[in-house]
Amino acid sequence: MASAEELAVIEKAKVLMVGAGGIGCELLKTLALTGFKDIHLIDLDTIEVSNLNRQFLFRKQHVGQSKAKVAREAVLKFKPDLKIEAYHANVKNSDFNVDYFRQFNVVLNGLDNVDARRHVNRLCLAAGVPLVESGSTGYLGQVTVHVKDRTECYECQTKELPKTYPVCTITSTPSKPVHCIVWAKDLLFGKLFGDKNQSSDLVVHTTDQNTSAATEDAEFFNLKDGETFESYACRVFDGVFGHNIEVALKNEDTWRARKRPRPLHINEVCSDSKRMRIDTLTSTANGSSEHTVSAARMLGLNNHQEVWSLKENASVFLQALELFHATRKKEFGSLVFDKDDQLAVEFVTAAANLRASCFDIPMQSLFEAKGIAGNIVHAIATTNAIISGLIVLEAIKLLMDSLDDCRTTYCLEYPRRRMLLMPAELSGPKSSCYVCSQTPLCLEVNTSNTKLKDIVEKIVKGKLSVNSPIIMQGSYLIYETGEDLEEDMVARYNQNLEKCLDSFPTPIVDGSILLLEDLQQEFTCSLQIKHRETFDEEKEPDNMVLSGKFSTAARDQTSLGLVQPAVDNNPIQAIEDDDEVILVGDAAKSGIKRKSLEEDAVVSGKRQRTEAS
Ligand SMILES: Nc1ncnc2c1ncn2[C@@H]1O[C@H](COP(=O)(O)OP(=O)(O)OP(=O)(O)O)[C@@H](O)[C@H]1O
């Protein structure tokens, strides 16, 4: 219960909430019940059936509607005097600019991805508004507090991005269920139903460059004129699980040191049941809506925790393939795997299991495969409720101007020192942070075969989450985005995207410096280019390496006056969130200051923007 003094501040505060999902629903309810009266809420998404078990402001009849708008209406039902502005929009839209952020006393995040979190972090820094950041995964969660110039910003700690796998492991040498699932959802699913140009090939590569497989032909995955669906489905099955592997097996060298995979053909797996099921399909598919179509249910496979037999996997594969053709054809070419798409999950589970069987890898239940494919750690409503309560507590401390009382709080799965909630004191801004301290970054790249396009997509947007990049080389503007650009400028920038770095009029080579800027985020950063001839395909699949400029000597001094221990041997355990890593460990203990993981850095002076040429 807030004190009278706190209540007075709470009632006057204007708060921005980003995200109305698991944490967001709890948070909006808690803010309303605490006495907050003026809330803006942004969420880009609509309600899914799978949200209903924990996003309790939503009901079945709301499926398909805006999360932000329905959450607003649900809360107004029990707190009608609140002022809630709900936006069904991406927080990265240019409407939500620095001026928009400036109107708030505090920003509260209930997001699920690093990219949007980074964007909000930068706007909060630019607008000088404090940010309470949060995340949860299963029983684990954390709440952190960020205040410009006084604490770490959200990006002071390096975030690990989702695990990626080298293409050759996925196409040729899978050894774990996850490799088969990634193959099924990113490669096979893409080839059959998605943008065929974007998916890599499905060939099992061998040391023999001359082998080629049927699935290399772009037409292989299309239903041919005059071909019956049954023979098409069998052809795809045999091509993908049989022929491709037989071609690869021909090269003895490849398999000398590896376990030989086993080709699978449909007639060996389910010759009898297959025809029966395909014949009954079309009639059953008719009348089912897109969301309810299920190959597994039609086959009587209703227990999602049970691992299907090889024959059952083959049947689901064929049945799902036909159901996609019967009910989803208009989406072909643009379908991407979505963990909330039941038929897609069934297809991917079956395909991954068939592949797993070829490579003698354990098969998975639909429930497990869905978890792996969607990067899911099943959400726990109680964790979200705890996290939301903590967010509100930290927000109140910020509004009361009690930053010294603010804490980073970790919600643990098992008690440690009899505590489930571990508070840790805040650290000051890191001088090595490229966002709040504008420390230059270093990009190792082969300047003679890397195009500007690769840097924009993989590094500037992909790794640095710059939303509307402007790139300058000295005083030359070499790239920018924006709606108000003249046509000839757009054409020139598009030409630049296709140029290799060293073929610019002033070549971008070893030692060159590129300046990045995002006007919406008010973000600037410089990128020092280092030429490198070769990269390790397995470890550096982007053919580029981005790093900060760290030395190992001194540690940060914090503006909060915290004393950093010189040595900290406490183990820190990294726990992967959906797309984020949270740190939990002894360093988070109450009374123990968090260790500074990164060291002193070369700090760049604030740069003046030069005019475009
Ligand atoms: N850029 C963004 N702008 C606005 N809202 C966003 C943005 N990125 C993510 N969100 C919202 O943040 C919320 C995060 O909530 P949560 O983690 O519970 O995800 P979910 O999609 O509801 O659940 P799940 O992923 O488990 O199915 C989602 O409602 C999502 O729409």
Ligand SMILES: [Zn+2]
């Ligand atoms: Zn920072």
